[in-house]
Every structure is written in structure tokens, then in C-alpha cells.
Amino acid sequence: MKIYIIGAGISGSLIARELSKYEVEVHLIEKNPDVGWGVTKANSAIIHGGYDDPPGTVRAQFSSIGNKMYDQLSKELDFDFKRIGSYVVAFNENEVLYLKELKERGRKNGVTNLEIVDVKELKTKEPNINENAIAALWCPDAGITEPWEVAIAAIENARKNGLILHLSEKVVDIVVEKGKVKRLVTNKGEYKADIVINAAGLFADEIARMAGAEGFKIYPRKGEYILLDKKLNGLVNSVIFPTPTKTSKGVLVLPTVDGGILIGPNAVDLPVEEKSNLSTTKEGLTEIYGRAKHLVPGIDLSYTIKTFSGLRPENNRKDFIIGATKIWGFINVAGIRSPGLTAAPAFAKYIVEKIFPENLKVNLVKKKEFNPYRKRIPNMSYFNLEKWDKLVKKDPKYGKLVCFCNNVTEGEIVEAIKRGARTVDGVKFRTRASFGRCQGGFCGLKIIEILARELGISVEEVKQNYRNSWIIDGKVRI
Amino acid sequence: MRKEKVDVLVIGGGAAGLAAAIESANHGVKTILLERERKTGGVLNQCIHNGFGLHVFKQELTGPEFMELLWEELSKTSAIVKSDSTVLKIAPESKEVTVLSREGVVIYQVKSLIVSTGARERSLNNLGIPGARVAGVFTAGVVQKMVNIYNRLPGHNVLIVGSGDIGLIMARRLKIEGMNVVGVVEIMPEPGGLIRNVVQCLEDFDIPLWLSHTVTEIHGTGRLEGVTVAKVDGELKPILGTEKFLKVDTLVTSVGLIPQNGLIENFVEMDPINRGPVIDDLMRTSVEWIFAAGNNVAVHDLVDFVYEEGKIAGKYAALYALGEKLPGVKYNFKRGNNVGVMLPHRVTGEIPFKMYIRSKKILKSCEVKFNGKRFRIFNWKIRPSEMLDLHLNKFDAFSETTNVEVNELE
Numbered sequence: 001m002k003i004y005i006i007g008a009g010i011s012g013s014l015i016a017r018e019l020s021k022y023e024v025e026v027h028l029i030e031k032n033p034d035v036g037w038g039v040t041k042a043n044s045a046i047i048h049g050g051y052d053d054p055p056g057t058v059r060a061q062f063s064s065i066g067n068k069m070y071d072q073l074s075k076e077l078d079f080d081f082k083r084i085g086s087y088v089v090a091f092n093e094n095e096v097l098y099l100k101e102l103k104e105r106g107r108k109n110g111v112t113n114l115e116i117v118d119v120k121e122l123k124t125k126e127p128n129i130n131e132n133a134i135a136a137l138w139c140p141d142a143g144i145t146e147p148w149e150v151a152i153a154a155i156e157n158a159r160k161n162g163l164i165l166h167l168s169e170k171v172v173d174i175v176v177e178k179g180k181v182k183r184l185v186t187n188k189g190e191y192k193a194d195i196v197i198n199a200a201g202l203f204a205d206e207i208a209r210m211a212g213a214e215g216f217k218i219y220p221r222k223g224e225y226i227l228l229d230k231k232l233n234g235l236v237n238s239v240i241f242p243t244p245t246k247t248s249k250g251v252l253v254l255p256t257v258d259g260g261i262l263i264g265p266n267a268v269d270l271p272v273e274e275k276s277n278l279s280t281t282k283e284g285l286t287e288i289y290g291r292a293k294h295l296v297p298g299i300d301l302s303y304t305i306k307t308f309s310g311l312r313p314e315n316n317r318k319d320f321i322i323g324a325t326k327i328w329g330f331i332n333v334a335g336i337r338s339p340g341l342t343a344a345p346a347f348a349k350y351i352v353e354k355i356f357p358e359n360l361k362v363n364l365v366k367k368k369e370f371n372p373y374r375k376r377i378p379n380m381s382y383f384n385l386e387k388w389d390k391l392v393k394k395d396p397k398y399g400k401l402v403c404f405c406n407n408v409t410e411g412e413i414v415e416a417i418k419r420g421a422r423t424v425d426g427v428k429f430r431t432r433a434s435f436g437r438c439q440g441g442f443c444g445l446k447i448i449e450i451l452a453r454e455l456g457i458s459v460e461e462v463k464q465n466y467r468n469s470w471i472i473d474g475k476v477r478i
Numbered sequence: 479m480r481k482e483k484v485d486v487l488v489i490g491g492g493a494a495g496l497a498a499a500i501e502s503a504n505h506g507v508k509t510i511l512l513e514r515e516r517k518t519g520g521v522l523n524q525c526i527h528n529g530f531g532l533h534v535f536k537q538e539l540t541g542p543e544f545m546e547l548l549w550e551e552l553s554k555t556s557a558i559v560k561s562d563s564t565v566l567k568i569a570p571e572s573k574e575v576t577v578l579s580r581e582g583v584v585i586y587q588v589k590s591l592i593v594s595t596g597a598r599e600r601s602l603n604n605l606g607i608p609g610a611r612v613a614g615v616f617t618a619g620v621v622q623k624m625v626n627i628y629n630r631l632p633g634h635n636v637l638i639v640g641s642g643d644i645g646l647i648m649a650r651r652l653k654i655e656g657m658n659v660v661g662v663v664e665i666m667p668e669p670g671g672l673i674r675n676v677v678q679c680l681e682d683f684d685i686p687l688w689l690s691h692t693v694t695e696i697h698g699t700g701r702l703e704g705v706t707v708a709k710v711d712g713e714l715k716p717i718l719g720t721e722k723f724l725k726v727d728t729l730v731t732s733v734g735l736i737p738q739n740g741l742i743e744n745f746v747e748m749d750p751i752n753r754g755p756v757i758d759d760l761m762r763t764s765v766e767w768i769f770a771a772g773n774n775v776a777v778h779d780l781v782d783f784v785y786e787e788g789k790i791a792g793k794y795a796a797l798y799a800l801g802e803k804l805p806g807v808k809y810n811f812k813r814g815n816n817v818g819v820m821l822p823h824r825v826t827g828e829i830p831f832k833m834y835i836r837s838k839k840i841l842k843s844c845e846v847k848f849n850g851k852r853f854r855i856f857n858w859k860i861r862p863s864e865m866l867d868l869h870l871n872k873f874d875a876f877s878e879t880t881n882v883e884v885n886e887l888e
Contacts, residue, residue: 276699278610279611280606280609282608285606305603306604385566386479388583389582389583393582396581397580399562399578399582401514404514404564407566409578437598438598441598441599441617441619444616444620445620445624449628459628463613466699468699469612470613470700470701473630473631473633474631476630
């Protein structure tokens with residue numbers, strides 16, 4: 001039996017890892033040159049408490065379970081996960097009523113430890129919050145992580161356990177015969193396939209159409225963000241939400257796992273043709289700044305490191321679309337917008353443990369030798385200096401700092417390349433080099449040089465990310 | 479982890495750090511200079527244009543030539559240079575400095591410390607200009623290094639954003655090397671760099687300078703494909719209807735330097751306007767064993783000034799390490815009318831010193847006053863981009879708190 005997963009985002013990577021626990025041939029196909037570069041790359045990076053989706057929805061069903069799985073998952077895959085809790089802040093009595101509704105919703109979703117706190121308690125933990133706040137809903141289970149690192153870690157671990165990864169490969173057709181999946185056609189070849197799992201993010205509707213599975217429509221909803229300097233570390237200690245509106249959870253203020261501050265997102269629906277429109281806009285950035293400053297007046301844009309935007313795959317059914325279809329062997333994991341990151345470990349398990357045996361009547365056999373552990377690339381923030389000193393003595397490259405903003409050494413960059421980084425962004429998302437305040441001013445050229453050396457290519461061939469993102473044109477003089 | 483004792487430790491081997499190490503070693507104390515790059519010299523390595531050294535060496539040198547003179551001076555001293563060595567942290571209570579290099583982690587126990595960590599370039603990303611996130615956007619310093627050190631060009635058609643000195647110099651450099659330099663946009667009504675650079679780098683090479691213009695949007699997928707440029711009003715806001723699209727594959731930014739003080743800013747008194755430590759005429763910070771010199775104290779106009787500061791810091795850090803009692807601060811300066819960047823912030827009154835001031839505004843001509851008493855007249859146009867330098871000794875108007883002002887003359 002051959003299983004093909006389409007899309008190496010959070011959903012695809014966690015499903016791949018789940019399947020790598022079983023005796024079966026699993027392929028993961030990704031059209032980008034690296035993993036986690038779609039929806040996964042740019043979102044709020046929150047592990048949600050699981051209280052705010054309407055009870056009975058698929059989203060609610062998986063997010064409260066998924067939340068609880070992150071402690072174990074982050075230990076096995078060695079990625080950053082901090083359960084810092086979240087506040088939904090109310091500024092008037094109407095909003096306090098809404099907090100009560102949220103709390104009740106949480107109870108129905110199985111989130112029983114929510115608490116409405118008064119402004120005094122809020123202020124002791126979050127002294128920088130707007131002083132007009134009157135109450136807040138405290139959710140101790142909420143957390144933060146780095147979504148791309150979760151995808152990278154899951155795929156590294158899955159590959160150790162047998163997963164076959166195809167990068168820069170785009171699915172162009174799915175051949176179905178007599179109501180069953182037969183073959184998968186890509187720009188590089190044709191493969192016999194028994195089961196296809198559609199985790200194609202923004203493009204999941206197009207993939208479903210190829211298989212002739214029932215129709216749904218994905219449309220992109222843009223969210224813009226501003227990342228602020230680590231100098232503002234401590235401005236907030238937990239995830240700060242405003243009281244939500246009908247369409248959105250609103251603009252948040254939260255710490256990132258490595259000590260910066262992130263504000264955003266707004267929510268702008270784009271036409272279906274704009275599934276690659278990742279540009280930021282003046283209106284959007286102005287809006288999120290205004291809203292974030294309302295929550296936390298100490299937000300200061302002179303500490304801006306970068307602005308960026310992400311696209312969320314909204315769909316016309318207003319819920320996750322997860323499960324088997326009328327085409328045998330074709331499984332949808334579509335419309336995975338927020339809280340998709342939170343829910344992913346839960347629905348990955350559900351697909352393998354429920355959909356496979358119950359809907360497809362496929363009973364997979366567990367591997368005896370599955371190794372659940374993956375180790376992160378060594379980084380100084382997680383080592384004491386004694387241990388780092390020993391590492392340098394073994395490999396002096398760990399003694400040469402390349403990225404000064406985030407303390408990333410040449411050893412880490414070489415290791416990232418060994419693990420699959422092929423571009424400057426590939427190095428950046430694996431090591432945080434050039435993620436900091438100077439935005440590659442000091443390390444950019446050095447990273448290009450190291451990539452060229454390790455990959456045996458010229459510096460002109462090194463790309464920022466995608467195929468046409470060349471950086472260096474050629475020699476000044478021969 | 480190895481521990482080592484040292485009298486004077488210098489962090490950063492640019493012009494200030496090299497000068498400091500030379501001076502410190504010449505006072506007979508054990509001096510170590512740490513440089514995080516492969517070799518010392520800092521940005522001088524890539525500044526192959528001339529214009530350096532007129533004040534200090536009385537000749538017009540290129541950056542590498544200026545550096546050669548420093549290396550020659552340094553080689554005659556006992557100062558030890560450790561390159562590829564980066565400071566991870568400074569422990570202010572124990573006076574321990576933790577350093578990472580290929581030999582491992584070393585902890586230096588110091589008597590005095592000189593911080594000469596220079597400045598970094600502000601990146602376009604830091605400005606929050608909307609649009610696509612693409613390859614092909616570089617700071618001027620990065621392109622300077624790419625062209626002059628790596629022997630590589632960044633693209634074909636280039637727009638320079640910001641008219642800081644490095645931006646002006648790179649406009650000329652890229653034009654000479656065959657790139658199509660579309661122009662330089664500057665958001666302010668006046669150029670940000672020295673006038674001599676506007677003339678020698680733009681006018682002499684027919685490169686247009688668009689004052690009161692800014693980039694409002696970045697276009698492209700993967701690589702930069704173009705930018706939208708617009709005129710701005712008196713409040714620096716883009717004027718609707720003035721937008722035009724420029725087809726460029728490369729954007730080079732020169733939008734300001736930021737002093738780097740991450741190692742000391744949490745325990746040394748900082749000046750938010752200079753963005754550097756509060757400093758006295760001995761280049762001493764608020765922590766008596768920590769000295770600072772160069773562009774981390776405040777961004778300077780000339781490497782010569784940075785060099786002079788390094789020498790002062792080197793001398794007094796060495797004397798401190800020798801156990802000499804250094805004079806205390808007697809006069810404090812307070813910013814008055816029109817005073818932006820200013821250093822030093824306070825002086826001992828024991829030695830002659832140089833004071834640097836940036837006017838906040840463009841003035842036709844001006845006078846500098848201390849406590850209301852005129853010290854000097856500048857009979858020419860004064861810009862924020864060009865520092866006023868004043869040679870001072872004890873001045874009779876100084877008092878414990880001395881008000882400094884720069885007034886426009888009619």
C-alpha cells in the first residue's frame with residue numbers, strides 16, 4: 001500500500017509523522033522547495049485554549065484535544081512550546097457578558113479551567129495593559145510555539161522513520177478509476193497511489209477537484225503582522241486578545257518564543273485568484289498598530305523588525321473539512337485555518353486511528369522500531385556555556401558566531417544544511433539566523449557563502465527562497 | 479571553560495577599538511582586543527573610497543590605507559588581537575566578560591573595559607514599508623561589502639533609498655561598475671549625507687536626487703521587480719497622485735545607523751537621543767571601569783573623530799587599570815535649544831576636550847552658547863547631518879549644570 005500526502009505544512013507533516021509509526025510506504029509531496037512555507041509560515045503561532053469555536057464544530061472537537069497533546073509532542077520533537085496562557089480583555093460591560101459566553105462555550109468544549117479575572121489581577125500579571133480594561137478571561141492552557149519548526153521537526157522525525165519526502169514537486173492530476181484513487185501525476189512523474197491525503201492548504205479545493213471529490217471552495221483571508229524587537233521583551237507575558245467580533249479573534253499582542261513581540265493580524269478577504277498575495281498594505285499595518293496600541297499602549301513601532309502577512313485558507317463551509325470522501329482512498333484535510341496549528345496533532349491521529357480503519361477498512365500495523373524522538377539543532381539559548389564549550393572543542397564551527405542578533409554559529413548553519421536547508425530562508429527558519437533586528441545586515445552574505453560552500457554551488461546560485469529569488473547577479477570583474 | 483585575567487579588554491576592532499588598544503598597550507598594561515569578524519578594521523575594510531585621515535594623519539587616505547596605518551601602530555605594541563571572537567555577555571558585578579571563539583568559551587576577568595562596538599545599519603524591513611517581501615533589497619553597507627570584498631554585483635537596475643553617506647558613495651560605486659543607477663530618493667527636503675558626497679557621487683555622475691520623496695510600496699515575487707515612489711508633504715506623508723512606478727531589480731537602502739549597545743545598555747546609563755552611553759571627557763560611562771568610544775557612543779561623521787575618541791578611552795582605561803585615581807565629573811551639560819546628538823554629556827574640567835553637537839534643524843548660521851554665554855559663531859549653513867565640533871578647555875560660563883544651546887543667527 002502506498003500513501004501520498006499532498007502538502008508539507010503543519011497538517012501534512014504531522015499526518016506524515018503519525019503514519020510513519022506504521023508499516024506502510026508514505027510519501028509527502030510539497031510544491032515549494034522547503035517544508036512549512038505555506039500557511040504554516042505566517043500566522044499567530046498560538047496553541048489556542050480551545051474555548052472559542054462553537055461547540056459541535058470540527059474545529060472545537062480537535063482544538064481542545066490538540067492543545068493537550070503539545071507537551072508530549074514538543075518533548076518528543078524538541079521544539080519550543082511555552083504554555084504562557086492567554087487573556088481575552090474586556091473594556092465594557094457588554095464585553096464582559098461576552099467573556100461569560102466564551103467561558104460557557106469553553107465548558108462545552110471541554111476546557112474547564114477558564115477564569116474571569118478582575119482588572120486588578122490582570123494588572124498584576126500584565127502591568128502594561130490599557131488601564132481602561134475592566135476584566136479578562138484567563139486561559140492557562142494557551143501557549144506559543146514556532147509553527148514552521150513544528151513542521152520541520154515532525155518531518156525530520158518522520159523521515160528517520162521511513163517517510164519519503166518530495167520537494168519542489170507539484171501534483172497536477174489524480175487518477176481515479178471505479179471510484180478509487182489509482183495514481184498521482186506530478187510535474188516530475190506518475191506514481192501508483194492507494195491513498196491520497198489532501199493537506200494542500202490554500203490549494204486543497206483544487207486538489208479535491210482533481211480527484212473529483214465533492215466540492216468546496218477555499219478563499220484566502222489575509223492577516224498582516226508586525227514583529228517587534230526583543231528590547232520590548234516583557235511588554236506582555238501572555239497572549240493578549242481583545243474581545244472577539246463575529247468575524248475575527250481580533251488583533252493580538254503576544255510574545256514570540258524567542259523573546260520578541262508580535263502584533264496582528266487583521267483579516268482581509270481576498271479574491272480566489274490571490275492565493276499567493278503575501279504583500280503587506282499601509283491600511284493593514286496602520287489598522288493592526290492602532291488596535292494593538294489600544295490593548296497595550298506601550299507598543300512602539302520604532303522597534304519594528306519586520307512586517308509580513310500570512311494567508312488563511314477559509315472555506316464556504318465555515319469549518320474544517322476533515323475526512324473520507326466519496327472517492328475511496330481520497331481524504332480531505334482542508335480549510336485548516338485557526339486553530340489549525342492547535343488541532344493538527346489531534347486530527348492527524350484521528351485520520352490514522354479512525355478514518356483508516358472505520359471508513360477505509362484499512363488496519364495499519366504499528367512499527368516495532370519507531371523512534372519518536374528528534375533532537376533540535378544545538379543552540380546556545382538551550383545549552384549552558386560549559387556544555388557549549390565542550391561542543392566547540394569537538395567542532396570549532398560552533399565557536400564561530402555568524403548571526404550576532406540571535407547568536408547563531410556556523411556549526412548550526414552547517415547542521416541546518418545537512419538537515420535539508422537549501423536556501424537562505426531554509427537556514428533562517430531552521431536556525432533563526434537573519435531573523436533578528438539587523439535582518440541579515442551582518443550575516444546575510446556569510447550565510448550565502450556557507451550555503452554555496454556546503455552545497456558545492458556558486459554564490460550566484462544561492463536563492464533567498466523560491467526559484468526566481470536570486471540574490472547575487474555575478475562578478476564585478478572576472 | 480578557560481579563565482584569563484586582563485587589564486584592559488577592548489570589544490570591537492574598528493577604528494575606535496584599534497586606537498584604544500594601541501593607546502592602552504602603550505601605557506604598559508596587558509591589553510586584549512576582541513574582534514568578532516575574521517579581521518580587524520571594521521567597516522574601513524570595505525570603504526575603498528578616499529576621504530579618510532585628513533584630521534589625524536593630515537593626508538587623504540582610503541579606508542584600507544587608514545587601517546594599514548593603525549595596524550602598523552598596533553604591531554609596535556604588546557596588544558593582543560583575538561579575531562573571530564564574540565562577546566556573549568558582560569557581568570557588571572564580577573567584571574567578567576564571556577567570549578566565544580573557535581577555541582571555546584573564555585571568561586576574561588578585566589580591570590577595565592572599552593566598548594567600541596560601532597553601529598549597525600537600519601534595514602528597510604525595520605521601516606515597515608508595505609508590499610511584497612522579496613530578494614534584492616540590501617542595505618548600502620551590505621552592497622558595499624558585496625562589491626568591494628566579495629567582488630559581486632547585486633543586480634542590474636538599482637534605486638538608492640536614503641541619501642546617507644554610504645548610500646551616496648554606493649550610488650557612484652555601482653554606476654562605475656556598470657549598473658543602471660536610476661536615482662536616489664530622500665524623504666527629507668535636504669540630503670542626509672555630507673554635501674561633498676552629494677557633489678562628488680551624484681552630481682558628477684549625473685545621478686538624480688529626488689528630495690522629499692519616499693518608497694511607498696515594494697513589488698515582485700521572489701526577486702524585486704519594481705517600487706512605487708511618491709512625493710511627500712511637509713509632514714513626510716506621501717502625496718496622493720504623485721506616485722510613480724520604477725522598474726528596478728535592486729533596492730539599496732541608506733536609512734540610518736543605529737549604535738550597538740546591546741552588551742551594556744541594561745546596566746550603563748544611556749542617552750536616548752545619542753542612542754549610546756552617557757559619557758564624560760575621559761570617555762568613561764556611568765560605570766567607572768567601563769569606557770566607550772566610536773559609533774556606539776553616537777554616530778559620528780568622520781573616522782578621524784572616532785579614532786581620537788578611541789585614543790582617549792585607551793589612555794584612561796589603562797590608567798584606571800593601573801590603579802590611578804581618575805578625576806571626577808565637575809560640569810554636566812544639559813541640552814537646550816536645537817541640540818540633538820551631543821557628546822560628551824559631562825566633563826571633569828581637568829583636560830581640554832572636543833564637543834560634538836548636531837543641530838536639530840537646518841540653520842542659516844548659528845551661535846553656540848553655554849549658560850547663555852556665546853562660545854562660538856558658525857558663519858555657514860548648519861545641517862543635522864554635519865556635526866559641529868568645538869574645541870573646549872575650561873570655559874568660564876561652565877557650572878555644575880550647564881545649559882547648551884544652538885541658536886540661529888539672523
